[in-house]
Amino acid sequence: MTNDLVITSGRVFTGAALHPTATAVAVSGGRVVAIGSDEDALAAVPGGAELFDAAGGLITPGFLDSHVHPTQGGHERLTCDLTDSTDAASALELVRRYAVEHPEDDWIVGGGWHLPHFPGGLPRAELLEQAAPGRKVYLVNADHHGAWVSPAALAAAGMDADTPDPADGHIDRDPDGSPSGTLQEGAMDLFEHLLPVPDDAAYVDALVEAQRYLRSFGITGWQDAILGSYAGARDSTEAYLLGFESGALSARVSAALWLTRGFGLDEVADVVARLVAARDRIGVRTNDAGGSFKAVTVKIMQDGVPESRTAALKQPYLDGHGHPTDQLGPSHFPPEVLDAVAVALAREGFQLHIHAIGDRAVAEALHALGLAAEQTDGEALRHHLAHLQQVDLDDIATMASLGVTANLQALWACNSDQMTELNLPLVGEGRFREQYPFAAMAAAGVRLAMGSDWPVSTPDPWQAISVAVTRVEPGEDRYPPLGKGQELTLEQALSAYTAGSARVTLHDDAGRIELGGRADLAVADRNPFDLSAQQIHTVRNVLTVSAGRVVHRG
Numbered sequence: 004m005t006n007d008l009v010i011t012s013g014r015v016f017t018g019a020a021l022h023p024t025a026t027a028v029a030v031s032g033g034r035v036v037a038i039g040s041d042e043d044a045l046a047a048v049p050g051g052a053e054l055f056d057a058a059g060g061l062i063t064p065g066f067l068d069s070h071v072h073p074t075q076g077g078h079e080r081l082t083c084d085l086t087d088s089t090d091a092a093s094a095l096e097l098v099r100r101y102a103v104e105h106p107e108d109d110w111i112v113g114g115g116w117h118l119p120h121f122p123g124g125l126p127r128a129e130l131l132e133q134a135a136p137g138r139k140v141y142l143v144n145a146d147h148h149g150a151w152v153s154p155a156a157l158a159a160a161g162m163d164a165d166t167p168d169p170a171d172g173h174i175d176r177d178p179d180g181s182p183s184g185t186l187q188e189g190a191m192d193l194f195e196h197l198l199p200v201p202d203d204a205a206y207v208d209a210l211v212e213a214q215r216y217l218r219s220f221g222i223t224g225w226q227d228a229i230l231g232s233y234a235g236a237r238d239s240t241e242a243y244l245l246g247f248e249s250g251a252l253s254a255r256v257s258a259a260l261w262l263t264r265g266f267g268l269d270e271v272a273d274v275v276a277r278l279v280a281a282r283d284r285i286g287v288r289t290n291d292a293g294g295s296f297k298a299v300t301v302k303i304m305q306d307g308v309p310e311s312r313t314a315a316l317k318q319p320y321l322d323g324h325g326h327p328t329d330q331l332g333p334s335h336f337p338p339e340v341l342d343a344v345a346v347a348l349a350r351e352g353f354q355l356h357i358h359a360i361g362d363r364a365v366a367e368a369l370h371a372l373g374l375a376a377e378q379t380d381g382e383a384l385r386h387h388l389a390h391l392q393q394v395d396l397d398d399i400a401t402m403a404s405l406g407v408t409a410n411l412q413a414l415w416a417c418n419s420d421q422m423t424e425l426n427l428p429l430v431g432e433g434r435f436r437e438q439y440p441f442a443a444m445a446a447a448g449v450r451l452a453m454g455s456d457w458p459v460s461t462p463d464p465w466q467a468i469s470v471a472v473t474r475v476e477p478g479e480d481r482y483p484p485l486g487k488g489q490e491l492t493l494e495q496a497l498s499a500y501t502a503g504s505a506r507v508t509l510h511d512d513a514g515r516i517e518l519g520g521r522a523d524l525a526v527a528d529r530n531p532f533d534l535s536a537q538q539i540h541t542v543r544n545v546l547t548v549s550a551g552r553v554v555h556r557g
């Protein structure tokens with residue numbers, strides 16, 4: 004059921020640009036029926052409508068988050084959530100309190116702790132023993148590429164100095180080889196069989212909480228960046244299907260099926276056949292509440308993150324004293340396997356969403372997409388590369404010529420404690436300055452989309468847009484801007500988070516405000532075009548409309 008709605012006294016960003024004159028948008032039957040003056044909009048719904056006074060704020064299309072993990076984010080909000088911790092002590096206090104409030108839990112799970120709060124980004128197991136004596140604790144960090152575990156958890160996993168590192172990750176250790184309390188990348192999987200498995204009902208609750216939370220920031224749709232079982236998290240396909248069937252989920256969702264690692268060239272056909280079956284089983288689900296769900300994308304993680312030396316680089320990591328090591332970071336897929344699987348997936352009509360952080364991972368991904376483009380219409384499939392921290396200029400030109408979209412997590416494109424303490428020593432000044440070359444991509448004609456990677460980072464688009472246009476941490480001036488000249492304009496950033504993300508999340512009638520178009524809208528409390536770039540982080544979402552229905556009011 005939708006009520007007619009008129010939003011007045013604002014300004015309108017259409018998805019491409021600030022509308023020269025419009026102050027209002029009228030909505031009827033779930034569609035935009037007027038964009039113009041307050042009088043025009045009121046006249047368009049003569050039977051009367053719910054009124055919302057935007058009070059000088061900006062009316063935008065609903066934001067689309069092009070890379071997000073809603074099941075994990077929602078689940079984390081409902082478990083031991085350390086996202087809001089501000090230092091080690093506050094993280095431990097949250098664990099202590101959670102342990103006391105949940106005496107019956109066999110395992111304490113959750114996450115969201117922040118690397119810079121602990122020396123080297125490596126908190127020790129004993130800290131968890133002090134906070135939750137005797138309890139088995141497993142907490143993923145905010146970037147989800149590592150986990151922190153308690154001594155009881157290590158004991159339950161039988162993990163000790165003799166436990167070998169898996170091929171695709173490592174156990175952090177003391178000098179005597181015994182595990183110190185953190186696990187990186189594939190080492191997290193060594194706990195997968197031990198952790199409590201949330202049932203589908205719990206995952207539906209997580210997704211509904213995620214939808215509520217994302218909508219509070221003006222987000223009306225997204226691409227789930229991993230649909231499948233990954234790092235101890237269970238496949239959430241059933242939860243999505245249940246949520247859409249009941250109508251509890253009504254956002255617009257496309258999901259990226261997770262490509263498991265560790266297969267060889269001879270297994271490519273089988274792997275692809277399984278993904279086709281998963282896609283076809285889901286089909287395109289829609290419901291009366293305006294929701295839609297499909298999974299015609301495959302997520303490929305080609306490398307990790309620089310902080311744990313798992314991003315795939317062209318030049319070696321430094322040892323922390325400016326000297327090169329012999330480490331380049333692993334490619335999660337050998338290039339010949341990546342090439343073969345990318346071509347086979349594109350031939351089946353899949354969009355590819357490739358995690359590429361290091362410059363070598365980017366080049367490998369583009370090589371594979373270039374081969375796919377020789378046999379398929381890459382432009383139509385809308386492939387995208389996510390994260391793009393280190394990117395060679397030559398590879399930017401290739402992205403543009405292949406029509407590959409840059410899926411930006413703009414919030415990360417600034418200097419911060421984490422970047423200075425954990426990233427700078429590993430890559431050195433030169434490479435550090437060249438990270439996240441957004442303006443170079445835009446100038447080369449690369450299409451831009453934006454996403455948050457929540458729960459890795461806040462899903463608030465205004466925080467990411469703030470960094471995209473300033474290249475400094477929201478509201479901070481402790482560090483100079485990262486990468487001089489790589490700022491986007493406000494129009495470029497807003498357009499990326501709306502129209503750009505709509506294209507890459509495969510929602511063709513989203514991401515813009517136009518007559519007759521579906522009414523997915525967000526209203527900001529102020530017009531950021533009237534603010535200085537440094538003030539943009541203070542903008543707040545006050546109204547979210549999905550298919551003509553008010554789904555959040557701030």
Ligand SMILES: [Zn+2]
Nearest residue numbers: 070072228456
């Ligand atoms: Zn992600």
